[in-house]
Amino acid sequence: MIDFNDPVFTIYAVAALLGVLKVMGQGWMTVRAMMAEGAGYVSPEDLRPGAINASPDPSQLEPNARVERSRRMHRNDLENIPAFWVAGLLFVLTGPPVWAAVLLLLGFVAARAGHAWAYGTAQSHETRATFYSVGSLIVILLAVWALIATLL
Amino acid sequence: MIDFNDPVFTIYAVAALLGVLKVMGQGWMTVRAMMAEGAGYVSPEDLRPGAINASPDPSQLEPNARVERSRRMHRNDLENIPAFWVAGLLFVLTGPPVWAAVLLLLGFVAARAGHAWAYGTAQSHETRATFYSVGSLIVILLAVWALIATLL
Amino acid sequence: MIDFNDPVFTIYAVAALLGVLKVMGQGWMTVRAMMAEGAGYVSPEDLRPGAINASPDPSQLEPNARVERSRRMHRNDLENIPAFWVAGLLFVLTGPPVWAAVLLLLGFVAARAGHAWAYGTAQSHETRATFYSVGSLIVILLAVWALIATLL
Numbered sequence: 070m071i072d073f074n075d076p077v078f079t080i081y082a083v084a085a086l087l088g089v090l091k092v093m094g095q096g097w098m099t100v101r102a103m104m105a106e107g108a109g110y111v112s113p114e115d116l117r118p119g120a121i122n123a124s125p126d127p128s129q130l131e132p133n134a135r136v137e138r139s140r141r142m143h144r145n146d147l148e149n150i151p152a153f154w155v156a157g158l159l160f161v162l163t164g165p166p167v168w169a170a171v172l173l174l175l176g177f178v179a180a181r182a183g184h185a186w187a188y189g190t191a192q193s194h195e196t197r198a199t200f201y202s203v204g205s206l207i208v209i210l211l212a213v214w215a216l217i218a219t220l221l
Numbered sequence: 222m223i224d225f226n227d228p229v230f231t232i233y234a235v236a237a238l239l240g241v242l243k244v245m246g247q248g249w250m251t252v253r254a255m256m257a258e259g260a261g262y263v264s265p266e267d268l269r270p271g272a273i274n275a276s277p278d279p280s281q282l283e284p285n286a287r288v289e290r291s292r293r294m295h296r297n298d299l300e301n302i303p304a305f306w307v308a309g310l311l312f313v314l315t316g317p318p319v320w321a322a323v324l325l326l327l328g329f330v331a332a333r334a335g336h337a338w339a340y341g342t343a344q345s346h347e348t349r350a351t352f353y354s355v356g357s358l359i360v361i362l363l364a365v366w367a368l369i370a371t372l373l
Numbered sequence: 374m375i376d377f378n379d380p381v382f383t384i385y386a387v388a389a390l391l392g393v394l395k396v397m398g399q400g401w402m403t404v405r406a407m408m409a410e411g412a413g414y415v416s417p418e419d420l421r422p423g424a425i426n427a428s429p430d431p432s433q434l435e436p437n438a439r440v441e442r443s444r445r446m447h448r449n450d451l452e453n454i455p456a457f458w459v460a461g462l463l464f465v466l467t468g469p470p471v472w473a474a475v476l477l478l479l480g481f482v483a484a485r486a487g488h489a490w491a492y493g494t495a496q497s498h499e500t501r502a503t504f505y506s507v508g509s510l511i512v513i514l515l516a517v518w519a520l521i522a523t524l525l
Contacts, residue, residue: 071223071375071466073523082463082523089460089516093509096452100502111445113438115498122498134265141263147299147451148248154459155306156241159234162223194267194274198252205245212241219225219234223375286417293415299451300400307458308393311386314375346419346426350404357397364393371377371386 070162077170081161084174088150091181095146098189099139109136142188146181149204153177156211163218173207180204222314229322233313236326240302243333247298251291261288294340298333301356305329308363315370325359332356374466381474385465388478392454395485399450402493403443413440446492450485453508457481460515467522477511484508 073079103109108129110116116125157174184200186192225231255261260281262268268277309326336352338344377383407413412433414420420429461478488504490496 073466079523082466082519085459086463086516086520086523089456089512090520092452092456093513093516096505096509110498112442112492112495112498112501114495114501117497119497119499121502138264143452147455148244148295151299151303151306151455151459152241152244154455155237155303159238162225162234188264191264191266193269193271194262194264195271197264197266198273201248205248208241209245212238212245215234216238216242219231219238290416300396300447303451303455303458304393304396307389307455311390314377314386340416343416343418345421345423346414346416347423349416349418350425353400357400360393361397364390364397368387368390368394371383371390 070164076167077161077165080167080170080174081157084178085154085157087178088153088181091185092143092146092150095139095143099136099143102133102136102139106133106135109133138188138191142185145184145188145201149181149201149208153204153208153211156208156215159215159219160211163215165214169214173211177204177207180207222316228319229313229317232319232322232326233309236330237306237309239330240305240333243337244295244298244302247291247295251288251295254285254288254291258285258287261285290340290343294337297336297340297353301333301353301360305356305360305363308360308367311367311371312363315367317366321366325363329356329359332359374468380471381465381469384471384474384478385461388482389458389461391482392457392485395489396447396450396454399443399447403440403447406437406440406443410437410439413437442492442495446489449488449492449505453485453505453512457508457512457515460512460519463519463523464515467519469518473518477515481508481511484511 071078073082099109104121107122109132110122110129113130115122116127116129118125122129157177160173161170180200180203184197184204187197187200223230225234251261256273259274261284262274262281265282267274268279268281270277274281309329312325313322332352332355336349336356339349339352375382377386403413408425411426413436414426414433417434419426420431420433422429426433461481464477465474484504484507488501488508491501491504
């Protein structure tokens with residue numbers, strides 16, 4: 070139930086809020102990469118001189134490897150974390166056992182933390198794909214669980 | 222109300238969970254397209270030899286038509302389905318009649334299924350735009366309905 | 374609590390629904406830009422002659438400044454508004470005072486309205502970044518507030 074006295078809901082809330090902080094934090098990682106590189110801008114008006122950009126140069130609108138990496142991490146978050154928010158909530162509303170909530174909800178957080186580490190530090194495709202797969206399969210499992218519980 | 226004994230909430234849960242499965246499934250369609258084409262990768266480290274990529278080639282980082290199509294479908298999902306999740310939930314909480322929930326919530330699922338078919342099989346822009354428009358207008362209608370019910 | 378008689382929940386519902394209308398409306402701004410410019414298409418099949426495109430030309434698949442601006446605005450929405458939906462809901466469930474809900478939830482709406490104005494009219498990077506920062510910091514604050522309330 071939606072009640073902070075229910076341990077399952079509390080676990081969901083913590084996992085969902087950590088996901089919020091990850092998504093928002095990735096936006097700031099992109100900002101930080103753009104400031105550090107002085108590059109990776111995407112809007113023509115960002116070449117006007119100002120506090121953010123004292124000495125504009127047209128090359129600043131070209132893709133920058135570090136900034137693009139942060140954007141890809143952000144896009145991957147958006148492909149996975151919002152679906153987790155709704156699947157996780159509906160899963161919790163079906164009244165699952167605490168062990169399943171701990172395993173699946175905190176397992177998703179751990180898998181996405183691993184994905185962020187693997188992507189941010191350019192680990193191998195295999196390593197990144199493994200963390201992606203675990204996180205994605207957990208969301209699918211949450212959704213199938215909730216769908217079955219809803220229809221039964 | 223948020224209660225699986227309420228048929229309106231159950232319809233919402235089914236529609237929302239089908240949306241979750243669509244979003245997550247599209248990620249796997251992109252993976253499948255990348256594996257089948259051996260192309261469409263986006264990160265430099267994906268050119269390191271490994272289980273996923275035995276014989277790397279720089280051309281694998283160029284856009285691949287099939288992979289890009291799946292990514293566009295995914296982006297379109299993210300532009301529509303998360304907004305449906307929250308608009309649908311708030312709509313359901315206003316206590317709508319069952320016929321309206323069936324029509325709008327399952328209508329959205331049907332429109333997005335049509336959009337996926339039209340986009341995945343490269344039907345005409347007109348066909349794809351029709352399914353997009355129906356889905357988008359349903360989400361707007363759900364939001365306006367809930368907004369009016371909230372403010373009254 | 375999730376109850377339209379609770380003023381805090383009502384404020385959340387209004388803010389979340391305005392966010393839904395913004396996200397969906399941005400999709401229609403992209404459609405409008407594509408129709409007005411007759412350009413900015415992204416799928417090869419959009420070059421088939423039809424009601425939307427009477428006289429196709431390969432240049433229509435190249436990026437168009439006005440259409441790309443709308444797409445960037447949409448992407449920025451998706452990086453911020455879905456996280457607001459879930460952080461705002463969990464914040465509301467912790468039973469915050471009405472003044473905090475008004476300030477943070479309606480503050481987010483105001484910040485995103487400012488961001489849309491700044492981005493849509495190509496104001497300086499500094500102006501746009503200020504609105505982005507206020508909106509993003511509010512979502513982070515909502516999440517931290519809810520996380521602390523959950524764990525206490």
